[in-house]
Amino acid sequence: MSSNVSINVVDRIKNMESLPTMPTLLQPLLSCIRRPAGEVEIDEIVKLAEQDESITAQCIRVANSPLFARTRVAISLREAVFSLGVRRVEDILLSICVSRLLPRDKYVVDPMAFWRHSLGCALVARKLAEMIRFEDPDGVYLAGLLHDLGIIANAMAFPKEFHLALEEAVVQHLPLDAAEQTTLGFTHAESGAILAELWRLPPHCCEVIRFHHDVASAPAGGHATYIALVSLADLLCRVRDMGYGYPEFLRVEFAAHPGWELLMAQYKELEKLDLVRFTFEVSDAVSEVSAVVNLIFPGLTPTPDPGDPHQRPN
Amino acid sequence: MTPEPNLMAGTTTAETAAVERGGPPHPVLVKIRDLIYKVAGIYQPDDKLCFIEEKISRRMRARAIRDFSDYFESLTAKPERDAELRELLNEITDGETCLFRSLPQMDALRNSILPELTQVKSHMSQRKLRVWCAGCSTGEEAYTLAMVLADEIASKYPGWTFELTATDLNERSLAAAKEGIYGDYALRQTPDHFRDKYFLAAQGQFQVKPEVKSRVSFSHLNLADERKMLFMKGMNLISCCNVLIYFDANSRRRAVQHFFSNLLAGGYLLLGEAESLYTFQNEFRLVHFTQATAYFKPSHSSVPMVKL
Numbered sequence: 001m002s003s004n005v006s007i008n009v010v011d012r013i014k015n016m017e018s019l020p021t022m023p024t025l026l027q028p029l030l031s032c033i034r035r036p037a038g039e040v041e042i043d044e045i046v047k048l049a050e051q052d053e054s055i056t057a058q059c060i061r062v063a064n065s066p067l068f069a070r071t072r073v074a075i076s077l078r079e080a081v082f083s084l085g086v087r088r089v090e091d092i093l094l095s096i097c098v099s100r101l102l103p104r105d106k107y108v109v110d111p112m113a114f115w116r117h118s119l120g121c122a123l124v125a126r127k128l129a130e131m132i133r134f135e136d137p138d139g140v141y142l143a144g145l146l147h148d149l150g151i152i153a154n155a156m157a158f159p160k161e162f163h164l165a166l167e168e169a170v171v172q173h174l175p176l177d178a179a180e181q182t183t184l185g186f187t188h189a190e191s192g193a194i195l196a197e198l199w200r201l202p203p204h205c206c207e208v209i210r211f212h213h214d215v216a217s218a219p220a221g222g223h224a225t226y227i228a229l230v231s232l233a234d235l236l237c238r239v240r241d242m243g244y245g246y247p248e249f250l251r252v253e254f255a256a257h258p259g260w261e262l263l264m265a266q267y268k269e270l271e272k273l274d275l276v277r278f279t280f281e282v283s284d285a286v287s288e289v290s291a292v293v294n295l296i297f298p299g300l301t302p303t304p305d306p307g308d309p310h311q312r313p314n
Numbered sequence: 315m316t317p318e319p320n321l322m323a324g325t326t327t328a329e330t331a332a333v334e335r336g337g338p339p340h341p342v343l344v345k346i347r348d349l350i351y352k353v354a355g356i357y358q359p360d361d362k363l364c365f366i367e368e369k370i371s372r373r374m375r376a377r378a379i380r381d382f383s384d385y386f387e388s389l390t391a392k393p394e395r396d397a398e399l400r401e402l403l404n405e406i407t408d409g410e411t412c413l414f415r416s417l418p419q420m421d422a423l424r425n426s427i428l429p430e431l432t433q434v435k436s437h438m439s440q441r442k443l444r445v446w447c448a449g450c451s452t453g454e455e456a457y458t459l460a461m462v463l464a465d466e467i468a469s470k471y472p473g474w475t476f477e478l479t480a481t482d483l484n485e486r487s488l489a490a491a492k493e494g495i496y497g498d499y500a501l502r503q504t505p506d507h508f509r510d511k512y513f514l515a516a517q518g519q520f521q522v523k524p525e526v527k528s529r530v531s532f533s534h535l536n537l538a539d540e541r542k543m544l545f546m547k548g549m550n551l552i553s554c555c556n557v558l559i560y561f562d563a564n565s566r567r568r569a570v571q572h573f574f575s576n577l578l579a580g581g582y583l584l585l586g587e588a589e590s591l592y593t594f595q596n597e598f599r600l601v602h603f604t605q606a607t608a609y610f611k612p613s614h615s616s617v618p619m620v621k622l
Contacts, residue, residue, distance in 0.1 A: 251601060255599060277592065
């Protein structure tokens with residue numbers, strides 16, 4: 001919560017030396033996404049994306065990847081929109097835009113792991129949202145994609161301290177937020193919320209970013225469902241090889257998680273979810289999520305989880 | 315039965331995996347996966363679909379069935395379905411067993427379960443963990459547990475000891491288990507540290523060292539024997555990997571009820587990597603560890619939801 005974070009921290013985030021600039025596409029894209037699917041014209045999306053040639057090219061590549069593609073191969077953006085639908089192409093454009101927020105030269109975290117976690121979390125959270133019949137699965141996807149924005153903020157505004165926190169987390173197999181709390185005195189949830197508000201991201205995203213590690217403190221009503229879904233998806237990804245790029249010693253009882261309890265009280269469909277099977281499906285998706293991340297960042301070499309001696313044998 | 319939707323809208327991950335191999339998987343293959351999961355509680359991940367395809371083809375040749383759909387029919391239609399399903403499960407799990415079969419599960423044991431169990435018990439005078447390997451077959455799983463426990467306890471838990479009982483229905487398997495001799499293939503996942511420390515070379519094979527053997531007591535037990543199951547009380551940890559998949563729904567429910575009452579509060583039940591208890595009601599609480607799951611018998615003092 002910003003009340004825990006000193007004014008100094010807020011200032012440092014606001015004045016980050018190389019504050020990543022938002023791609024010009026992002027705001028209009030966000031406003032498209034916040035409108036009902038039926039109201040967004042194909043032309044509108046195509047025109048929007050064509051403002052940036054490199055984004056268009058990347059979007060077509062991703063649209064043809066196994067994660068999204070069906071049998072037909074799209075060679076133009078318009079074809080991609082026709083075959084995948086407006087919403088999926090928006091997802092892809094969004095992932096590309098968001099991925100450009102992270103500077104390419106100053107990584108402290110493993111960028112492959114970071115984006116695999118963000119994209120994985122977005123997909124898992126949306127799937128959960130659909131399963132419980134929450135009315136805004138695409139909003140959940142967006143929030144999932146952005147939930148760790150604070151890691152970018154911390155890596156850039158506090159590189160030394162954040163590096164120490166990460167080292168501590170890797171050595172002790174701790175969750176990143178716990179190590180940040182010790183080293184920095186605040187977590188990526190708090191700094192992320194500051195950056196999100198600065199960038200005027202949608203309010204539900206700001207709340208998800210702020211409370212995804214502390215669902216119990218989230219204000220009731222409002223965006224509680226988004227927060228619960230993303231926090232559960234975040235944990236599911238972390239126990240299934242889509243974490244921060246190092247092995248955490250996690251023990252999670254989902255049924256006792258405040259996010260789960262919150263959803264249980266409102267969404268009866270959750271009772272029907274076979275969580276073990278869903279967990280297997282999260283594992284099944286890892287290789288495809290990695291493939292998309294590789295397409296979004298063609299320059300990066302895929303890195304296995306450092307220090308994880310147990311890559312699943314094939 | 316409709317297959318569960320996968321994470322990716324519009325296409326299942328099974329389909330996409332197969333597209334990379336050139337051609338979608340036979341839809342019946344996906345149906346068979348769902349059937350196996352429903353009746354046996356064991357999940358075949360996408361990257362193993364081609365592996366079960368092979369096993370299914372073998373069963374089809376044995377039965378002179380030429381079409382996937384006809385084979386699916388034989389798995390669902392009485393009177394042959396139970397027998398054929400058993401044959402298929404045998405085929406799928408045949409030759410699968412090895413030492414350290416699930417490394418993430420052993421990591422969960424070392425990094426999370428053992429610290430927790432020793433904490434729960436630390437206020438008691440007797441610092442002894444009681445472990446039961448139920449359905450131990452030829453001993454791989456039991457020796458894996460014995461080696462991991464011996465190793466961890468020696469280095470991290472001074473004053474602690476453990477007692478490991480391994481049971482099986484099949485006398486011949488038990489005899490082989492007591493021998494403790496394994497080939498290269500059974501050790502393919504065994505970390506070097508354990509291979510070097512706990513095995514003797516024996517004519518091109520590996521024999522479990524006496525110090526490990528002496529930690530395991532093998533005995534005959536039928537998990538369906540209600541009376542004998544009552545004698546297995548006071549366990550801290552029960553491991554029962556890929557055994558329940560062969561039981562019908564009723565026997566499975568009963569066996570799991572016994573496991574629950576045989577465990578002390580705070581104890582854990584470990585199943586095979588791809589197994590799930592979801593398909594029937596039970597009192598266990600599902601716990602996720604990194605790349606592994608286990609079932610937990612809650613104690614009166616509750617354990618924190620996310621433990622660091």
